[in-house]
Every structure is written in structure tokens, then in C-alpha cells.
Amino acid sequence: xxxxxxxxxxxxxxxxxxxxxxxxxxxxxYYGNASSVYSIAKESKKALEKAREQVAKGIGAKKEEIYFxxxxxxxxxxxxxxxxEALRNKGNHIITTKIxxxxxxxxxxxxxxxxxxxxxxxxxxxGKIRLEELENSIRPETILISVxxxxxxxxxxxxxxxxxxxxxxxGVLFHTDAVQAVGHVPIYVEEMKIDLLSMSGHKLGAPxxxxxxxxxxxxPIESLIFGGAQEKKKRAGTENIPGIVGLGKAVELAxxxxxxxxKRLLHLRDKLISGILEKVPYSRLNGHPTxxxxxxxxxxxxxxxxxxxxxxxxxxxxxxxxxxACTSGSLDPSHVLMAIGLPHEVAHGSLRLTLDxxxxxxxxxxxxxxxxxxxQKLRDMSPLYEEIAxxxx
Amino acid sequence: MEYxxxxxxxxxxxxxxxxxxxxxxxxxxxxxxxxxxxxxYLKIENGVIEDAKFKTFGCGAAVATSSMATxxxxxxxxxxxxxxxxxxxxxxxxxxxxxxxxxxxxxxxALHAALWDYAQKxxxxxxxxxxxxxxxxxxxxxxNVD
Numbered sequence: 021x022x023x024x025x026x027x028x029x030x031x032x033x034x035x036x037x038x039x040x041x042x043x044x045x046x047x048x049x050y051y052g053n054a055s056s057v058y059s060i061a062k063e064s065k066k067a068l069e070k071a072r073e074q075v076a077k078g079i080g081a082k083k084e085e086i087y088f089x090x091x092x093x094x095x096x097x098x099x100x101x102x103x104x105e106a107l108r109n110k111g112n113h114i115i116t117t118k119i120x121x122x123x124x125x126x127x128x129x130x131x132x133x134x135x136x137x138x139x140x141x142x143x144x145x146x147g148k149i150r151l152e153e154l155e156n157s158i159r160p161e162t163i164l165i166s167v168x169x170x171x172x173x174x175x176x177x178x179x180x181x182x183x184x185x186x187x188x189x190x191g192v193l194f195h196t197d198a199v200q201a202v203g204h205v206p207i208y209v210e211e212m213k214i215d216l217l218s219m220s221g222h223k224l225g226a227p228x229x230x231x232x233x234x235x236x237x238x239x240p241i242e243s244l245i246f247g248g249a250q251e252k253k254k255r256a257g258t259e260n261i262p263g264i265v266g267l268g269k270a271v272e273l274a275x276x277x278x279x280x281x282x283k284r285l286l287h288l289r290d291k292l293i294s295g296i297l298e299k300v301p302y303s304r305l306n307g308h309p310t311x312x313x314x315x316x317x318x319x320x321x322x323x324x325x326x327x328x329x330x331x332x333x334x335x336x337x338x339x340x341x342x343x344x345a346c347t348s349g350s351l352d353p354s355h356v357l358m359a360i361g362l363p364h365e366v367a368h369g370s371l372r373l374t375l376d377x378x379x380x381x382x383x384x385x386x387x388x389x390x391x392x393x394x395x396q397k398l399r400d401m402s403p404l405y406e407e408i409a410x411x412x413x
Numbered sequence: 414m415e416y417x418x419x420x421x422x423x424x425x426x427x428x429x430x431x432x433x434x435x436x437x438x439x440x441x442x443x444x445x446x447x448x449x450x451x452x453x454y455l456k457i458e459n460g461v462i463e464d465a466k467f468k469t470f471g472c473g474a475a476v477a478t479s480s481m482a483t484x485x486x487x488x489x490x491x492x493x494x495x496x497x498x499x500x501x502x503x504x505x506x507x508x509x510x511x512x513x514x515x516x517x518x519x520x521x522x523a524l525h526a527a528l529w530d531y532a533q534k535x536x537x538x539x540x541x542x543x544x545x546x547x548x549x550x551x552x553x554x555x556x557n558v559d
Contacts, residue, residue, distance in 0.1 A: 332425075
């Protein structure tokens with residue numbers, strides 16, 4: 021079955037036409053190494069700096085505060101390890117949350133094995149951290165607070181500006197993993213007091229394998245990758261010019277269209293959410309009802325399991341994802357769904373539909389029509405639902 | 414991870430979904446925590462499995478193995494049904510991805526639990542049949558996942 025309706029945009033997005041067109045010349049025509057002196061290399065250098073400008077503008081940063089990386093995971097690794105090493109003499113304590121992406125969580129685990137202490141803040145039922153709990157967790161040896169801008173699974177947006185204020189007040193650096201947020205929600209690193217920010221290209225219509233990290237001017241950081249003098253010696257390796265051009269273009273397009281596109285997506289998202297909750301009994305929305313990414317819909321259906329839903333949706337040409345253990349390759353359901361307090365069986369029955377530019381009202385109507393049928397088919401097969409149905413009868 | 418065509422067929426069109434009101438034996442295994450629960454109903458007459466039905470909460474592999482296991486035991490004597498092992502179910506489905514092997518264990522356990530229930534109720538002995546384990550999570554999952 022061919023995928024006709026792609027609703028897994030939080031996983032990745034197709035490269036946008038405009039981005040693709042912008043990138044193409046940098047493969048065969050302007051292939052020069054940006055570090056060289058001859059004419060053709062100057063084109064690469066020019067493109068590199070233009071993209072840096074575009075990315076900076078998209079988040080309200082200065083051009084010289086943007087460093088290109090190979091993606092969100094590298095940026096997250098660099099932020100945590102780079103700051104931890106640079107500030108080793110100042111302290112060894114990092115504060116993060118239980119719902120971060122594994123690029124943060126596993127880096128924290130690594131740091132814990134290397135003499136650092138990490139506080140993992142819990143979240144409330146909607147997936148938000150409590151600000152007073154954050155502030156109370158700050159110690160004299162705290163060197164970094166890392167809280168994701170918006171969650172990839174449940175879409176909850178954190179009170180970033182408030183977190184930035186607390187971090188600044190206590191003289192602690194603030195990093196945010198904004199992989200899901202850049203190009204989708206407004207970001208102003210100055211006003212929000214963000215010191216470091218991670219982003220990834222393929223979540224907003226740029227290719228895979230390109231990302232960036234914003235590092236506020238004056239923030240000390242060690243490198244992860246050593247070699248040439250690229251990116252002001254902070255990130256060695258010949259620049260991925262096509263990727264960088266693509267990221268710049270994608271950020272420019274997304275931030276430019278944000279107001280109109282957000283309005284469109286909010287309508288679709290809320291139609292999808294309320295439609296499902298209305299049509300399917302024993303279903304619940306995961307994440308915050310309003311402080312959530314404009315394209316994110318995450319719903320748990322009791323008494324059924326997520327992978328089964330995905331297979332039935334795929335058979336209809338719909339691509340989605342789930343936090344079920346069966347789809348994660350591990351025995352436990354998603355750590356995010358567990359952190360918002362879902363019982364195992366409800367977490368297993370979660371379905372994430374993430375909308376983006378490509379999705380239309382027709383897509384939403386089709387999915388709204390099919391989901392109740394799919395859920396019912398699986399519930400008719402479920403021994404857990406049988407017990408409920410018997411009780412009701 | 415990809416399912417075989419047979420697994421997909423048994424998942425999309427599962428055989429024997431349902432319950433048997435006057436079942437001779439019923440067995441339920443698994444737990445919600447790991448995300449798979451299987452309930453098997455057997456109708457047994459003169460020691461032969463006349464009918465088998467199931468209800469399953471679980472992933473594609475769990476549904477497919479339930480479907481295949483119930484297909485395989487129909488028409489067999491209770492003693493023969495014991496030979497329907499997880500390996501037999503898996504082979505009949507042209508294999509399962511490594512991380513899904515535990516689902517086939519669940520099918521075997523559910524079948525055995527139903528046979529045990531029948532044996533207890535009718536005071537018959539099925540050679541080689543052991544009492545079902547309450548929670549097969551610890552028993553099988555960890556040794557079989559890659």
C-alpha cells in the first residue's frame with residue numbers, strides 16, 4: 021500500500037520544492053570547499069553565510085551565534101557535553117526533564133557515568149514542568165538547564181521564557197532542544213533568554229543530516245568534533261553546503277509563513293482532536309490542550325494496542341506513529357507517556373498524528389472517518405474491551 | 414522490522430476471533446504491562462478440539478499468532494494440540510521479526526492454559542501439560558527478545 025496520507029511529520033518531513041531547488045546548484049555547479057580561495061569556493065562561502073543569516077533571523081539570533089551541525093542529535097550532544105566540559109571547574113550539576121528526546125537523556129546518562137549529576141524534572145499530567153520545582157532544583161554547582169521547547173510525542177510547549185528568566189536569575193546557562201519547535205512556533209532567543217538551542221533540518225522541509233546549534237555570544241563551550249577550523253573551530257569538518265543552504269531556506273520559508281500556516285494547522289489539528297474524542301469512547305488526549313504544537317494530535321484509546329492501529333492505518337495508506345512498546349523495540353511504552361502518568365495499557369494504545377504543510381482538510385476527514393472503524397475492529401478483538409462491554413451490558 | 418505476508422494476512426483477516434459461550438476450556442495469559450493479552454476458548458468433544466476462538470489485545474504479531482494457533486489446533490486431539498508449540502505457530506506464519514518472537518510464546522501459553530482449564534474441569538490427564546503461569550512476562554519476554 022502506498023502512503024497517501026502522511027501524518028508523521030514529527031518524525032520527518034519531505035524536502036520542500038523551494039528548498040530542493042535552492043540546494044541543487046550546490047551539488048554539481050558550486051561544489052567548492054568553502055575554505056578555499058578560488059572563485060568557485062567563494063560561492064560556497066557566500067551560500068554558507070547567507071544560510072547562517074537566514075537561520076539566525078528565524079530565531080532572533082545574531083548571525084555569528086549559529087553553528088551548523090549534522091542534525092538535532094549532534095546539537096543536543098554538543099550542548100550538553102560541550103558545556104559540561106567547559107564548565108567542569110564551576111560545577112557538575114545539570115537539570116533536565118523526564119520527557120526529553122533520547123539525544124538529551126542518553127547524553128545525560130553518559131555524563132552521569134563521568135562524574136556529573138543530573139536532575140530529571142517530572143512533568144504534570146499535561147507534560148509541563150513546574151517552574152518552582154525547577155527553581156528549587158538549582159544548586160550552587162548547577163551549570164546547565166536543558167528543557168525541550170516542545171515535545172515530539174505529545175506536542176506540549178514548555179514555558180520557555182519563564183525558564184529563561186529563572187536560569188538568568190541564578191546565573192545558570194539555559195539550553196533548549198527546539199527540534200520540534202523551529203519553524204513551527206515563534207522563537208526569540210533574546211527575549212526568551214535562551215543561551216543554547218538545538219535544531220534539525222528535516223523536521224521543517226530541509227534534508228536529513230543537517231542541523232544547527234545556536235550558542236549565545238560569550239558562552240564557553242568545548243567542541244565534540246576536532247579537525248579543521250570550520251565554524252570558528254567549534255565544529256570541524258567540511259561544511260555540508262547543500263544541507264546548509266537547505267536549512268537556511270527552510271527556516272526562512274517556515275518562519276515567513278508561520279502566522280498563516282499555524283492558523284490553518286490549528287484548525288485541522290483541533291478538528292482532528294475533537295472529532296476523534298467525540299466519535300470514539302474511552303479515548304483521551306495526551307498533552308496540553310492549547311499549549312501544544314499546531315500540528316500535534318496524540319490520543320490514547322483504551323483496550324487496544326498502538327502497533328495494530330498503525331498497521332490498519334497503513335493498510336489504508338495513512339502513515340502515523342505510536343508510543344506503544346511494540347513500536348519502540350523495547351518492552352516499555354514511551355517514557356513521555358509514562359511521565360505524564362498514563363497507566364501502561366493506556367500508553368500502549370496511543371496514536372500520534374502529526375500534521376504539516378502537506379496535509380489537507382480532506383486528509384483529516386478521511387482519518388476521522390476511518391479511526392472509529394479501526395478502533396472498533398480492534399476492540400471487538402480485545403479481551404480487555406470484552407470485560408468492559410460485559411460490565412456495561 | 415517487517416512482517417511476512419502470512420502474518421499480515423492473519424492480522425488483517427484474523428481467523429476465529431470471538432468467544433465460545435459453552436467452552437470446554439478457557440485460558441488467558443499475558444499482562445497489560447508488556448502490552449499483550451491473549452484469551453483462548455476451546456470447544457472439546459471426545460478429546461477432539463471441535464472449535465477454537467480467541468480474543469487478543471496486542472500488536473500485529475500477537476493477533477496473527479492467535480489466529481494461526483487457533484487454526485492449527487482445530488480438529489486435533491488435545492494430546493496432538495500440545496504439539497502446537499510457539500515454533501510451530503511461527504513456522505506456519507513464515508517466521509516473525511526477532512523482537513516479536515515472544516508473541517508466539519504467548520499463543521502457546523494461552524493454548525496450554527485453555528487445555529489445562531479443560532483438563533481440570535473434566536479431570537482428564539494430558540501428558541506433558543503443565544499448569545499455566547500467572548504472568549508470562551518474566552518467563553518468556555526477556556529470554557526471547559533478540
